[in-house]
Amino acid sequence: MSRPAVVHGQGSCPIAPCPTATDPGPRPLPAAAGTFYPALTKNQSAITSRLTQIFTEVNFVAGGPLVKTVGLGPRFNSNSCNSCHAYPAVGGSSSPTNPLFGIYQLMGATNTMPYFITTNGPTMVARFPYLSDGVTPDGSVHQMFTISNRTDAPGCTQEVQPNFTQAQANNDIIFRQVTPTFGVGLVELIPETAILANMNANLTLKASLGITGHPNSSDDGTIARFGWKAQHKSMMTFSGEAYTVEEGVSDEAFPSENDETYPSCLPPFPVPPGTNKTKGVPDDRNDTGEAPKTGVNFPGDLERFSLFMRFLQPPTPVAPTTSTANGFAVFQSIGCNMCHNVSFTTPASSIAALSNQTATLYSDLLVHDMGPGDADNVTQGAASGDEFRTAPLWGIGQRYFFMHDARTNNIVTAIEDHYSVGNGVYPNSEANQTVINFNNLPQTIGPDGNTQQQDLINFLRSL
Amino acid sequence: MNPEQAQLSKRKWLKAVLPMALLLLLAAASASFLPKSVKGSVTCTPSPCPTATDPGPRPLPAGAGGFLKTLSANETQIEPSITAEFDRVHDVIVTSPTDGGLGPVFNSNSCASCHAYPAVGGSSPPTNPLFGVYQYNGATNTMPSFESSTGPILEARFINTPGTTIPDGNVHQLFTITGRTDAAGCSVAQPNFTQAAADGDLVLRQVTPTFGDGLIEVVRNSAIVANMEANQTQKASLGITGHPNYSGNDGSIMRFGWKAQVRSTLLMAALQMNVEMGVTNETYPTEINQTPGCLFNPVPETSTNFTPGILTEMFPDDRARTEYFIQWMAPPTPAKPTAATKNGLTQFTNVGCVYCHTTSFTTPPTSRPALANTTISLYSDLIVHHMGPGLADGLPQGQAGPDEFRTSPLWGIGQRLWFLHDGRTNNIVTAIEDHYSVGNSTYVSSEANQTVINFNNLSKTNQQDLVDFVRSL
Numbered sequence: 001m002s003r004p005a006v007v008h009g010q011g012s013c014p015i016a017p018c019p020t021a022t023d024p025g026p027r028p029l030p031a032a033a034g035t036f037y038p039a040l041t042k043n044q045s046a047i048t049s050r051l052t053q054i055f056t057e058v059n060f061v062a063g064g065p066l067v068k069t070v071g072l073g074p075r076f077n078s079n080s081c082n083s084c085h086a087y088p089a090v091g092g093s094s095s096p097t098n099p100l101f102g103i104y105q106l107m108g109a110t111n112t113m114p115y116f117i118t119t120n121g122p123t124m125v126a127r128f129p130y131l132s133d134g135v136t137p138d139g140s141v142h143q144m145f146t147i148s149n150r151t152d153a154p155g156c157t158q159e160v161q162p163n164f165t166q167a168q169a170n171n172d173i174i175f176r177q178v179t180p181t182f183g184v185g186l187v188e189l190i191p192e193t194a195i196l197a198n199m200n201a202n203l204t205l206k207a208s209l210g211i212t213g214h215p216n217s218s219d220d221g222t223i224a225r226f227g228w229k230a231q232h233k234s235m236m237t238f239s240g241e242a243y244t245v246e247e248g249v250s251d252e253a254f255p256s257e258n259d260e261t262y263p264s265c266l267p268p269f270p271v272p273p274g275t276n277k278t279k280g281v282p283d284d285r286n287d288t289g290e291a292p293k294t295g296v297n298f299p300g301d302l303e304r305f306s307l308f309m310r311f312l313q314p315p316t317p318v319a320p321t322t323s324t325a326n327g328f329a330v331f332q333s334i335g336c337n338m339c340h341n342v343s344f345t346t347p348a349s350s351i352a353a354l355s356n357q358t359a360t361l362y363s364d365l366l367v368h369d370m371g372p373g374d375a376d377n378v379t380q381g382a383a384s385g386d387e388f389r390t391a392p393l394w395g396i397g398q399r400y401f402f403m404h405d406a407r408t409n410n411i412v413t414a415i416e417d418h419y420s421v422g423n424g425v426y427p428n429s430e431a432n433q434t435v436i437n438f439n440n441l442p443q444t445i446g447p448d449g450n451t452q453q454q455d456l457i458n459f460l461r462s463l
Numbered sequence: 464m465n466p467e468q469a470q471l472s473k474r475k476w477l478k479a480v481l482p483m484a485l486l487l488l489l490a491a492a493s494a495s496f497l498p499k500s501v502k503g504s505v506t507c508t509p510s511p512c513p514t515a516t517d518p519g520p521r522p523l524p525a526g527a528g529g530f531l532k533t534l535s536a537n538e539t540q541i542e543p544s545i546t547a548e549f550d551r552v553h554d555v556i557v558t559s560p561t562d563g564g565l566g567p568v569f570n571s572n573s574c575a576s577c578h579a580y581p582a583v584g585g586s587s588p589p590t591n592p593l594f595g596v597y598q599y600n601g602a603t604n605t606m607p608s609f610e611s612s613t614g615p616i617l618e619a620r621f622i623n624t625p626g627t628t629i630p631d632g633n634v635h636q637l638f639t640i641t642g643r644t645d646a647a648g649c650s651v652a653q654p655n656f657t658q659a660a661a662d663g664d665l666v667l668r669q670v671t672p673t674f675g676d677g678l679i680e681v682v683r684n685s686a687i688v689a690n691m692e693a694n695q696t697q698k699a700s701l702g703i704t705g706h707p708n709y710s711g712n713d714g715s716i717m718r719f720g721w722k723a724q725v726r727s728t729l730l731m732a733a734l735q736m737n738v739e740m741g742v743t744n745e746t747y748p749t750e751i752n753q754t755p756g757c758l759f760n761p762v763p764e765t766s767t768n769f770t771p772g773i774l775t776e777m778f779p780d781d782r783a784r785t786e787y788f789i790q791w792m793a794p795p796t797p798a799k800p801t802a803a804t805k806n807g808l809t810q811f812t813n814v815g816c817v818y819c820h821t822t823s824f825t826t827p828p829t830s831r832p833a834l835a836n837t838t839i840s841l842y843s844d845l846i847v848h849h850m851g852p853g854l855a856d857g858l859p860q861g862q863a864g865p866d867e868f869r870t871s872p873l874w875g876i877g878q879r880l881w882f883l884h885d886g887r888t889n890n891i892v893t894a895i896e897d898h899y900s901v902g903n904s905t906y907v908s909s910e911a912n913q914t915v916i917n918f919n920n921l922s923k924t925n926q927q928d929l930v931d932f933v934r935s936l
Contacts, residue, residue, distance in 0.1 A: 043769035140714040189762055193753040219730075220737045220747045221633035231711075236733070236746035241712040252729045252786070256715040260685035268828050280828030280835055281681050286783065299767065299779050302729075306745060307767065348761040350557075355761065380711065 014373075014419045015432075019439050021453035023411045024461050026088075027397045033182045033315035034089020037353035040311060044351070051308035054301055056082040056090060059247055060107075061153040062278045063271035071249035071283025073147035074159050074265040075258050077125050078246060079103055081305065084123045084178045088398040091312045093178040094122040096400055104145050107152055111145045114164045116175060122406035124175040125246070128167055129377035129385075139378040141245050142167075143258065147265060156265035174376035176228050177406035181235075182395055183314030184226065185351065186359035188234050190344040192223050195365050198341050209335045209433045213366035216381045216389070225365045228391075228404040229383035235306035243284065243302065251302050255282035310351065314359065315395030318462045322448040327459025330452045334437035339364055339390040339430070362393035362463070371420025371429030376404065386426040397461045411460055507896040513919050515926035517891040518934050520581075521877045527674045527795035528582020533833040534791060541787070548784035549583060550575045553740055554600070555645040557760040561781055564742035564764030566640035567651050567750060567757035570618050571596050571739060574785060577616045577670045581878040584792045586670040587615040589880060593637070603642030607656045609667055610637070615886030617667040618739070621659050622857045632858050634738050635659075640757065649757035666856040668721055669886035674875055675794030676719065677831075678839045680727050682824045684716045687845050690821050701815045701913040705848040708861045708869070718845045721871075721884045722863035732785035736765070744782040794839060795875030798935040807932025810925045814917035819844055819870040819910070842873035842936065851900025851909030856884065866906040877934045891933060 013019065036048050058080045059072040078084050078100060087095035098119050104111040116124060131138045146159035167173040195215060206212070218224040218233035226232035232241070240253025248258050257266055267278035286300045320328075331337060341364040349355045367387040375386035383389070388404060396402075402414035415438055418431035429435075441452040450458065507513060530542055548561065552573045557563035565572050571593060580588035594612050597604040609617055624631045635654040640646035659665040687707060698704070707716040708723040719725040725734065733746030743750055748763040765781035798804070811817055820842040829835040847867040855866030863869070868884060876882075882894035895918055898911035909915075918926065 041769065047769070139711070188748050190749075191753050192749055193755075218747065219725075219734055221751055222737075222747065222749045234746050234748055237712070237730075240729070244713045244715075253727050254710070254713040254715060255680050255727055256684050256713070258713065258715075260683050266827070279830045279832070282830055285830050286779065286787070299783065303745070303767065303779065303783070347758070350761040350763055350766040 013416045013439065015416075015436055015439060017439055019412055019416065019453050020443060021412055021451060021457045023413075023457060026400055027318070027461060029088060029398075031088035031092075032318070032398060033180070033313070033395050034091055035313050036311045037313050039353035041352065044311065044353075047307075048311060051304055051311065052090065054304040055085075055308045056080060058083075059249055061147050061150055061156075062267065062269035063152050063275035070278045071247075071267070073150075073153065073248040073258075074156070074262070075143035075146050076246065076248040077141070077143050077145065078123075079106070080247075081242070084246070085181055087400065088395075091181045091309060092395070093180040093399060094401055094406070096120060098123055100144070107150045109145065109147060110149045111161060114144050114161075115168070116164070117144070122177045122401040124177050124406055126162070126164060126167075127174050127176065127376075127378055128162075128172050129174055130172050134170065134172065137379065139380065143245070143248070146259075147248075152269070152271075153265065154270055156262065156269075158262045159259065159265050174378060175405040176376075177401055177404065179227065179391075180315075180395055180399070181309040182312050183359060183361060183392075184235055185310035185312070185354050186314065186344075186346050186357055187225055187361060187365070187392070188310065189346045189349055189354055190225070190359065190365065191347055194344050195223055195225075198344070198364055199366055202338060205335070206338050209338060209430075210428065211335070211338050211368070211430045211434075213339065213364060213368040213390075213430065214382065215365070216367050216383045218381075223365065224381060225389070227380075228388055229378070229380040230365060230367050230389035231380040231383065235309050236302060239302045239305040239309075243305070249284050249301075250282040251284045252282055252286065252300055253302060257281060257283075310354070314361070315398070315463070317360075317394070317397065320462070321458070323450050323455045324459040324462040326446065326448060326450075326452070327455035327457070327462075330441065330456045331459055334441070334456075335434040336438075336456075337362075338434070339366070339368060340393055341365075341390070360394060363390040366390060368430040369427050370418065370431065372423045372426045373417065373420030373429065374403065375426050393460065393463050395463065397463045412457060507919065508899055508901075509916055509919065511919050513892055513896065513926055514923045515892055515930045517893075517930060520880055521798060521934060523581060523878075525581035525585075526798065526878055527672070527793070527875050528584055529793055530791045531677070531793045531833045535832065538787075538791065538831075538833070541784075542791075545784045545788040545791070546583070548574075548781050549578075549788040551781075552576075553742055555640050555643060555759055557764050560765065560768040564740070564760060566643075566646065566741040567649065567752040567754055568636035568639050569739065569741045570634070570637050571616075572599065573740075574735070574788075577739070578673055580880065581875075584673045584788070585875070586672045586879060587881055587886070589613065591616055597638050600643045600645060602638065602640060604638045604653060607637055607653075609656070609660075609665075615669045615881035617669055617886055619654070619656060619659070620666040620668065620856075620858055621654075622664045622666060623662075625655065625659060625662070625664065630859075631664075632860065636738075636741070636751070639752075640741075646757065646759065649754070649759075651752060651754040651757050663857075666858050667885040668856075669881055669884065671720065671871075672795075672875055672879075673789045674792045675839060675841060675872075676728050676731070676792065677790035677834050678794065678826050678837055679718055679841065679845070679872070680790070681826050681829050681834055682718070682839070682845065683827050686824055687716050687718075690824070690844055691846055694818060697815070698818050701818060701910075702908065703815070703818050703848070703910045703914075705819065705844065705846040705870075705910065706862070707846045708863045711861065716845065717861060718869070720860075721868055722858075722860040723845065723847050723869035724860040724863065728790040729782075729786045732789060733782045736782055736785060742781070745780060746782060791833070794841070795878070795936070797840070797874070798877060800935070801931075803928045804932040804935040806925065807928035807930070807935070810921060810929040811932055814921065814929070815914035816918075816929075818914075819848055820873055821845075821870075840874060843870040846870065848910045849907050850898065850911065852903045852906045853897060853900030853909065854883065855900075855906050873933060873936050875936065877936045892930060895930075 061072045083099040128138045142162040147153040148159040215223040216230040224233045232238040243249045243251045244254040284301045340362040343360045346357045367383040377385040419435035420429040422428040553565040576592040621631045639651045717726045736742040737747040743763040821844040823840045826837045847863040857865045899915035900909040902908035
C-alpha cells in the first residue's frame, strides 16, 4: 500500500507549500462528552444506569456471573463494548492506552498480539479486502483473537488466529479504528430530504473544488449513515453486527456464531454449578424464555445498546475564542464545510429529547472518493474501495487517532492525508483542492497571534 | 450415466430443442409478461410434456399456523400480544405506542393482510386483500394493472431508477396515503408502474410465508455449506451448483426472501414494517418517502415503550412483537403419507429435485429451547441458484445475481395458491416446467433443466405421485 510520507512540522507533505500549523494535541480531560440528555423523561432516565451497565459489561464464554454476560467468541476483537468505545468517556473511541493487552490472554487464552496493535496505539480491527486467491472480494472483519484454551471454554483448543503477517505480506489487510457514538441518536433521525438537499446545495462551489459525493443506501432504500463507509442505517443494525463481529456474541439480528468449524468451541459449554449457562444461539436474546416476570417481555442487549447510544448527548465544544472563531471562518472559506457540513436539524421524534435538535456534527453523511492514498479496497454497499463517509468532527478535540486506519495522531497530518492524486484504479481525492487551499493560506500572523492555518487547527481541537 | 456422458447427451439435446425453446420464448414475450398457465393442460418446454395434473391446494382446515408447541410458559404468555401486533391494521396517525404509522407510501396496512393463507403468517389468500386496502379511509389510489382481485398479492421493485440506467432495486410501494381522512393535506403520487413496465424496469414479487422461520434462522452456516458440498457428482451431472448469499454485515448466510437477502426474523420484521407499511421503527427509523405535508408522526413511529414494568425495565416495541410472531410460528404439518406420496418422495429424490430442495436440516442448540435440536423438513438448501432467462428478474441482491433465486422451501406448499417469485402460475405442474429455461447471451441455463427433463420423462404414475407428494407438504 503506497501512502504519502507525511511528517508533520518537518517540512514534508504531499502538496507544497507544506503547512506550518502545529497540532496542540487532544484537549485534556475532563471529558466533554459521555453524558445523557437532560431532557430524557423520568422513565427513560430511570433506566440509564442499567443501559450503561449493559454497555460496559464484560462478556465471558460461559459461566459468567450474570445471565446477560455470556457468549464471547469463538472469535472476538474484544470482550466489552466499553473497552474500545472508551475515550474520552464511555461510548467514545480509542483510549490512549490500548485495552486489548488486558484482554487477549485473559482467562488462559493463548492468543498472540497481532503486529499492528501497540500498547499506545489505536484499537483497530482488521479486514481482508480479498480472499486467499487475491481476486475475489472478501472485505469482512477477521477477528484478532479466539477463545482457545480459555478456562471458561473447556474443550475448545483448536481455534487458530488468522495469519495477519501473511495477509500483510500479500498486501491483503486493512484496518479500521473505533468510531465514537456520542450524538448518534440525532444522526439516526436526520431526514433523507435534508441530506439530499445539502448534497444538492452549493453545486458551483463544490464543482470548483472537485467535490461530489453520494449517499450509501440501506436495505429499505433509505440513506445509511454510520460506520467508516456509512454502511449502517441505525444503532440497531450497528449493535447487531458489532455484537457478533467484535465480541462473537451472536444475537437476534445475526444469530450465528462467527466460526462454526469446531463443535468443541460452540455453545453449550459445561459451566460450574451456580453460574450461568450458554444454551446455544443466539447467545443473547430477549429474556422472555427465562424471566418469570408476568406480562413483561424484556428487550435483548441490542435494544439496550441502541438506547444507550441513542441517549448519549453530542460532545460539547469549548467556548469560542478569537482564534477558534476565526478558524471556523477559515474552515468555511477554504471548503472544508462543503463535506464537513456544519449541522442538520432533526425532525419530531418519539424520543422527545431528540426532537427538533440542531446536530452540529460537521458531516454531510455522504461518501466521497478519497483517492488511492486513503483507499482500502473494501466495497460496502454503494461505497467503493476509495470512498469514505465524511467523518463527523464533533468531539474531535479530544480524539487521539485520525482517519479510518488511525494512521496519525496529528490533526495537521490528518488534513494532509486528505490529499491524494488519482491513479489507474481510483480517481483523485475530492478533498485535494481544499487541502491545497489550506496549505496556501497566508502565513501572516493575525491579531490573535496565530496564522489562519493555526486558527483552523485550534478550531478543530475546540470541537 | 457418468457426468461426461450426461454432458454429451445434454449438448445433443440442447441442439435439438434450442430453436423450439427460442420460438416459445418469443411467443411468450409477445403475448404477455406473465406466461399463462391453465390448470390440467400444461404446455411445456421441453417435451415430452408432463401428463400429471395438479390436484390443487389441499382444502382448509389449515395445515399451518399457530405457534410452536414447545414454547415456554413465559413465551406462551405473550402470544396474544404478538398475534395482535401481527394482525393490527395501521392507520396514519400514531395515538399510542402500538398503533398508527402507515405511509406516506405503503403496500398494505397490516402484516396479516398479505401473510394470510392458509393461516395468519402465511402467504396470499384466494381473494386479493389489497382491493379492500387501496382506497380505504378515503385514499385516492388507483390499482396497478398487475394486481387482480383473485390473483396473488404482488409488490413491485424497479431494476433501474425510473427514466435512467442507474440501478435501483428497491421496492416501490403501490399506494400512498393521499386523500385519506387521517392524512389531510398530503399529496404524493403513486409510482408510474405502466411506464416502468414499458421500460422493462418492473419486477414483481409475491408474499413468502413465515411458518418455521425461527427454525430456519438458527440453522448453522456450516450445515448449509456441508449440504452444498455434498453429492457433487450427482449435482454436476444435473448441472446444479448454487452458492450462499453471504451477509455483508457478519459474513453469515442470509436465508429469507426470494433471493435469500435477509438474515434474520429481527431484520425481516423491521424491514417489512417500514417497506411494506411505512411504519418507521428503531431499526429503520426514517420514512421512505418524505414528501412535505405527508409526515404526520414523530419518528420512529414505533419505539420502545418506557412505561415502567417490573424491575423498571422496558417493554419492547412493535418491531420486537412482530419478530417474535414470525420467529415462533410452527412449521406447516404435511398430510399423512400415502403409498402414492411415498413413491412421490422417491421420485422427487430420483429425478434430482432433492439436490436443491434439500429435505431437511437440524437446528443446533439454541438459547430459546423451543427452537433447539429440531429436524426441520423445509425442502430447501437455503442457497441461491441460476434459474435461467425464463425466471430471471434482472435484479441483483447482495451476492444473488439477477437470474439467481433462493431454493424456495416447499413446506406448506400443499396449501399454497401461487408459485414462483412473481406468482406467475397457480398450477404446480406448470411451476415445475417453469424451472426449465435455456440460457441466452445474458443468463446461463437454469440449474433445474436436467431435473425438469427427468421429471417430464417419468412414467405417468411416477409423475403424478411426485406432484401428489408435493401437494401433501
